[in-house]
Amino acid sequence: MTDSDTIKYMTKQKFAVFDIDGTLFRSGLYREVFYELYKMNALPANLGEETTLKHREWRHRVHGNAFEEFEEIMVGGLNDYLPKLRISDYDTAAKRVLEKKAENVYVYTRNLLCKLQKEGYMTIAISGSQEELVEPFAKRYGFDAWVGQTWERGDEYFTGNVIKTHTGKDKILTRLIEQHDLTIEDSYAVGDSNGDIGMLQMVAHPVAFNPTYELLEKALANEWKIVIERKNASFELEKEPKLGHYILAQANHQ
Numbered sequence: 001m002t003d004s005d006t007i008k009y010m011t012k013q014k015f016a017v018f019d020i021d022g023t024l025f026r027s028g029l030y031r032e033v034f035y036e037l038y039k040m041n042a043l044p045a046n047l048g049e050e051t052t053l054k055h056r057e058w059r060h061r062v063h064g065n066a067f068e069e070f071e072e073i074m075v076g077g078l079n080d081y082l083p084k085l086r087i088s089d090y091d092t093a094a095k096r097v098l099e100k101k102a103e104n105v106y107v108y109t110r111n112l113l114c115k116l117q118k119e120g121y122m123t124i125a126i127s128g129s130q131e132e133l134v135e136p137f138a139k140r141y142g143f144d145a146w147v148g149q150t151w152e153r154g155d156e157y158f159t160g161n162v163i164k165t166h167t168g169k170d171k172i173l174t175r176l177i178e179q180h181d182l183t184i185e186d187s188y189a190v191g192d193s194n195g196d197i198g199m200l201q202m203v204a205h206p207v208a209f210n211p212t213y214e215l216l217e218k219a220l221a222n223e224w225k226i227v228i229e230r231k232n233a234s235f236e237l238e239k240e241p242k243l244g245h246y247i248l249a250q251a252n253h254q
Contacts, residue, residue, distance in 0.1 A: 012181055012182060012183035012185075013120070013121070013122050013180070013181070013182055013183065014119075014120070014121050014122070014182070014183060014185065014186050014187055015121055015122040015123070015124055015176075015177070015180075015182045015183075015187050015188075016112075016113070016116045016121045016122075016123050016124070016187065016188035016189070016190075017123075017124040017125075017126060017173055017176075017187075017188070017189045017190075017203070018109065018113060018123070018124070018125050018126075018143075018189075018190045018191075019125075019126065019127060019169075019190065019191040019192060019193075019195075019196045020125055020127040020129060020134065020137065020138075021127060021128065021129055021192075022192040022193065022210065023106070023109055023190055023191055023192045023196075023209050023210075024105050024106060024109045024110065024113065024125075024141070024190075025101075025102075025104065025105055025106075025137070026104045026105060026106055027101070027104065028129065029097065029127070029129035029130075029133040029134070029137060030075070030128065030129040030130060030133065030149075031071075031074065032097040032101055033090070033093045033094055033097050033130075033133065034051070034074055034078060036093035036094075036096050036097055037085075037089060037093045038051075040089060040092070040093060042085065042086065042089040042090075042093070043078075043081065043085075044081065047077040047078070047081065050073050050077065051070065051073050051074045051077065054066070054069050054070035054073050054074075055070050057069070057070070058070045064213075079160075079162055082151060082157075082158040082159070082160045082162070083157055083158060083159065083160040084157060085157060085158055086156060086157060087153055087154075087156060087157060087158060088156075090132075090151075090158070091132070094130070094132050094133055097133070098133065098136055098137065102136075102137055102140055105141075106209070106210075106229050107229065107234065107254040108209070108227055108229045108234040108252065108254075109190055109209060110141070112188075112190065112207075113141060113142075116188060117142055121188070122144045122145070122180060122182060123142065123143045123144050123145075124143065124144065124145045124146065124147075124173070124176055125137075125138040125141075125145075125146040125147070126146070126147045126165060126169050126172055126173065126199065127146070127147070127148050127149075127165065127166075128148075128149055128164070128165055128166025128167075128195065129148055129149060130148055130149050130150070130151055131147075131148035131150055132148075133148065134146050134147070134148030134149075135148065145176060145180070147165055147172050147176075148165060149162065149163060149164055149165045149166070150162065150163040150165075166195045167195050167198075168198065169191075169195060169196060169198050169199040170198030170199050170201065170202055171198075172199075173189075173198075173199045173202060174202075184202065184203065184204060185204060186204050186205070187202075187203040187204050187205065188203055188204070188205045188206075188207065189202065189203040189205075189206050189207065190206075190207040190209050191207075191208065191209065191215070192208070192209050192211055192212065192215065193212045193214075193215055194212060194214050194215055196215065197215060197218055200218075200219075200224065201222075205225070206219075206222070206224040206225070207224065207225045207226075207227055208224050208225070208226045208227070209227045209229070210227070210228060210229060211226065220246070223239040225237070225238055225249075226238075226246065229254075231254075232253060232254040233251055233252060233253055233254060234251070234252045234254065235248060235250075235251050235252075236248070236249045236250040236251070236252070237249060
């Protein structure tokens with residue numbers, strides 16, 4: 001490596017990448033828009049009835065896969081209905097959600113984001129929610145770059161063509177690293193579910209935040225930091241090499 005190569009490497013910017021739904025935002029942006037569209041009577045009654053039933057099962061913790069079943073019905077049903085969904089209705093619902101709920105965020109991840117921004121990190125948001133939701137939300141919290149799902153627009157209705165981003169986040173992150181000439185050294189990634197595993201595996205400091213059981217297993221196997229936020233406190237769990245198991249490394253009052 002030449003001296004110029006060394007200088008170039010040393011000047012590469014560090015980055016931190018965050019999932020949004022369930023990680024920074026205390027719900028799902030896409031989910032809140034679905035609820036808003038339903039209240040506006042912009043969705044078919046049968047889709048609302050199916051999701052209401054599954055939502056109840058999830059809220060009542062009827063079984064371990066209740067949330068996944070609810071999401072599958074909601075997302076699948078909405079994607080199927082896209083060619084009949086008015087763009088104007090969707091834009092109205094998205095605006096209402098951002099106006100009413102954008103401040104509904106977790107304290108731990110909000111504080112970590114602010115800390116890393118002050119330290120000069122490039123901050124990136126990669127979300128499975130739609131670009132129209134992700135962009136204004138990301139700008140609100142000072143992200144430098146963001147990627148969201150794309151729903152192709154027609155004249156009055158969506159076409160039904162979707163470019164998904166809730167999986168393959170490692171490929172998206174790789175592209176952004178190359179595009180912005182970033183370094184993996186001291187990098188951070190924060191996520192809460194299976195779809196975030198790829199990007200968590202890429203960085204120096206992965207954080208499994210309020211993880212699903214599947215992500216928890218992956219975090220334990222790879223000795224990643226685990227953070228749980230409940231009520232007015234967050235709890236940071238880390239692997240203790242000498243003891244061979246996880247310990248409470250820090251508790252934070254919110």
